[in-house]
Amino acid sequence: MTEEEDGLMRLDDFCSACSHVPVLFNCLGFAFKFAEMEYVAKVKDLEEASKTFDTLQNILDLDVEKETVKTPGSHSRNLRRVRQGLDLIRAIFEQFLIADDYSLKDAATTAYTEVCAPFHTWAVRTAVYAGMYTLPTRDQLLLRLNETDQSVEKNMRRYMEASRPIIEYIDKLYIQRNIKLDW
Numbered sequence: 001m002t003e004e005e006d007g008l009m010r011l012d013d014f015c016s017a018c019s020h021v022p023v024l025f026n027c028l029g030f031a032f033k034f035a036e037m038e039y040v041a042k043v044k045d046l047e048e049a050s051k052t053f054d055t056l057q058n059i060l061d062l063d064v065e066k067e068t069v070k071t072p073g074s075h076s077r078n079l080r081r082v083r084q085g086l087d088l089i090r091a092i093f094e095q096f097l098i099a100d101d102y103s104l105k106d107a108a109t110t111a112y113t114e115v116c117a118p119f120h121t122w123a124v125r126t127a128v129y130a131g132m133y134t135l136p137t138r139d140q141l142l143l144r145l146n147e148t149d150q151s152v153e154k155n156m157r158r159y160m161e162a163s164r165p166i167i168e169y170i171d172k173l174y175i176q177r178n179i180k181l182d183w
Contacts, residue, residue, distance in 0.1 A: 008057055009169060011050040017166075018043045018082055024089050024159075027144040028108065031131035039085040042078040049075045056173060064177050080183070083170045088115045090163045093156035096138075104135045119183060 022043075025036035046059075053059050056079060063069045063076035070077055091111030096104060109132050117125050136144060142152055171181055 008055040009166075011046060011053055011055055011059065014056060014166075015043055015047040015050055018046075018086070021086065021089060025085075027136075027141060028092075028104075029134060029136050031108070031128070031134045035085065035088070039082060042081045042085070045073075045078045046075060046082065056170065060173055060177060064179075069177075069179055070183055079170065080174070083167055084116060084119070086163050087167050088112065090160050090167070091115050093160050096141075097153055097156055104138055104141050105132050108132055108135055 022036050022040050025032045025039060049059055053062070053075070059075035059079065060069070063071075063074050068074040068076070088111060091114055092104075092108050095107035095110045098107070109129065112128055112132075117128075120128070135141075142148065145152060145155075147155065174181055
């Protein structure tokens with residue numbers, strides 16, 4: 001059965017796709033270095049899990065059974081963190097494309113506030129907001145991404161369109177198992 005036939009997402013395919021995202025965090029510079037390191041560590045954990053588990057559902061079901069869904073280091077918790085990373089990049093791109101004069105600092109601050117800040121402690125939020133002042137300018141980001149205004153819009157929109165259904169799919173997996181998304 002293929003993914004489309006059985007509605008299951010293969011963990012190895014998911015990890016393969018997610019392994020391309022760290023370059024985006026890296027282009028954001030020092031302000032997102034911690035997020036990049038955290039994201040990479042979580043994807044590596046899931047890659048290792050893909051040697052044992054076939055699908056995202058498998059890791060969630062095992063953690064539900066063991067009551068370890070929200071336990072630090074569990075695959076389900078790591079999947080949740082990877083999902084947040086994907087959504088953070090999506091939100092940054094969305095905000096970045098709103099207007100030509102919208103700064104990356106403003107875009108990243110708004111995106112972080114929406115996607116991650118509700119789940120972080122005051123100390124983490126304060127550090128992240130302080131780090132926003134070290135973000136590259138819009139032109140520096142385009143240079144780091146090796147993009148023009150036209151190509152960056154096309155590629156950011158492609159990422160946003162590709163990531164939305166994956167983010168929704170992951171959220172649905174948790175909701176189907178009566179796991180709230182407020183963590």
